[in-house]
Amino acid sequence: MDDLVNKRINEVLKGNQDAFEEIVTLFQHRLYQVCYRMLSNAQEAEDIAQEAFVRAYINIHTFDQKRKFSTWLFRIATNLCIDRIRKKKPDYYLDAEVPGTEGLNMYSQIADAGELPEEEVERMEVQERIQYEIGRLPDKYRSVIILRYIEELPLQEIGDILELPLGTVKTRVHRGREALRKQMGSL
Amino acid sequence: MNTCPEQIIHYMHAYLDGDISLEEERELKKHLDSCGQCKEIMNGLTEAITFIGSAAPVTAPPSLVEGVMARLPKEKSQAGIQRWLRRHPLLSAAAMFLILMSATFFSSYGNDQQFSVSKQPNLVVEGQTVLVPAGETVEGDIVVKNGILRIEGEVNGDVTVIHGEKYMASTAIVTGKTEEIDEVFDWIWYKMKSTAKNIFSSPKKEDE
Numbered sequence: 586m587d588d589l590v591n592k593r594i595n596e597v598l599k600g601n602q603d604a605f606e607e608i609v610t611l612f613q614h615r616l617y618q619v620c621y622r623m624l625s626n627a628q629e630a631e632d633i634a635q636e637a638f639v640r641a642y643i644n645i646h647t648f649d650q651k652r653k654f655s656t657w658l659f660r661i662a663t664n665l666c667i668d669r670i671r672k673k674k675p676d677y678y679l680d681a682e683v684p685g686t687e688g689l690n691m692y693s694q695i696a697d698a699g700e701l702p703e704e705e706v707e708r709m710e711v712q713e714r715i716q717y718e719i720g721r722l723p724d725k726y727r728s729v730i731i732l733r734y735i736e737e738l739p740l741q742e743i744g745d746i747l748e749l750p751l752g753t754v755k756t757r758v759h760r761g762r763e764a765l766r767k768q769m770g771s772l
Numbered sequence: 773m774n775t776c777p778e779q780i781i782h783y784m785h786a787y788l789d790g791d792i793s794l795e796e797e798r799e800l801k802k803h804l805d806s807c808g809q810c811k812e813i814m815n816g817l818t819e820a821i822t823f824i825g826s827a828a829p830v831t832a833p834p835s836l837v838e839g840v841m842a843r844l845p846k847e848k849s850q851a852g853i854q855r856w857l858r859r860h861p862l863l864s865a866a867a868m869f870l871i872l873m874s875a876t877f878f879s880s881y882g883n884d885q886q887f888s889v890s891k892q893p894n895l896v897v898e899g900q901t902v903l904v905p906a907g908e909t910v911e912g913d914i915v916v917k918n919g920i921l922r923i924e925g926e927v928n929g930d931v932t933v934i935h936g937e938k939y940m941a942s943t944a945i946v947t948g949k950t951e952e953i954d955e956v957f958d959w960i961w962y963k964m965k966s967t968a969k970n971i972f973s974s975p976k977k978e979d980e
Binding site for chain 1: 819
């Protein structure tokens with residue numbers, strides 16, 4: 586498959602835009618899946634996946650064909666996802682008092698945005714619950730857990746995608762597993 | 773909460789990552805058999821990753837590919853032309869032929885704006901007017917471009933007027949064909965005819 590991909594890349598480099606469509610078709614599901622798992626939102630996932638492909642197209646001349654194309658593509662997508670997650674995060678202080686209220690701080694305002702009451706979690710279907718648990722992970726651990734247990738990539742490749750040393754990837758996988766175990770309690 | 777040696781937790785993760793030595797694995801198993809708390813942690817970790825791993829594959833919406841292609845920067849028109857040429861070699865050759873041919877025709881059509889006349893000894897030229905005097909006989913074909921031809925005498929051949937006017941007196945006699953050319957297509961037709969005529973008549977000239 587790498588040979589075919591490199592062949593298409595060379596055609597794109599020569600200015601043939603149609604060859605890129607084939608590349609998009611080949612990788613669309615894997616790339617969308619990573620984005621969807623990262624963002625927990627179909628609309629945003631499609632937007633970011635498309636943006637990742639567009640950036641790949643624009644920067645295709647910087648891709649080293651001796652390396653794996655999927656690694657390069659996933660790197661672009663995970664970076665875009667992390668940027669998007671950070672932009673969505675509120676940058677106000679959570680323990681600041683909400684104006685016009687007595688003793689009410691931001692924690693009480695967003696309490697149910699990230700964490701749902703237990704009864705509701707228990708009513709979830711399996712697939713919904715999986716996404717809910719992934720979404721609760723801090724984004725540092727979320728990306729490695731998705732790449733490791735949904736994409737089933739080797740640790741070294743995850744390191745290449747996230748541009749992290751192998752040791753750091755291992756630590757994050759360990760902490761991610763630990764966080765999952767703790768947040769899920771007993772199933 | 774946990775009084776067990778710290779490396780046991782480390783072994784659990786090493787085991788889950790698949791990079792544990794045989795000896796470490798034995799040590800881990802031995803400990804888990806004897807320690808309910810660690811066994812619970814190990815089960816919790818295994819269950820958590822099994823649960824995440826059971827996620828159903830997600831497929832991209834059908835609009836994704838189309839959306840990407842629409843968002844790509846416009847390719848250089850040069851590339852588009854090149855691709856078209858590659859795909860249609862025969863049409864390309866025909867188109868190229870037509871372009872070059874029409875260029876030749878039109879450039880000669882446009883450039884021939886000045887007055888010219890074929891040379892015959894007894895033709896009288898006054899400004900842009902060419903006169904075949906009364907009582908004279910002009911031998912051979914007459915071609916007048918961008919001028920006026922007035923025939924009062926006799927022409928022993930064809931008469932062609934391109935972009936001009938032709939007046940014939942009652943005394944005029946033309947033994948060959950007379951032709952007036954004004955439009956581009958007439959002009960092209962004339963060019964083609966004369967080219968063909970030259971091709972077919974040239975061997976005759978060689979014979980002479």
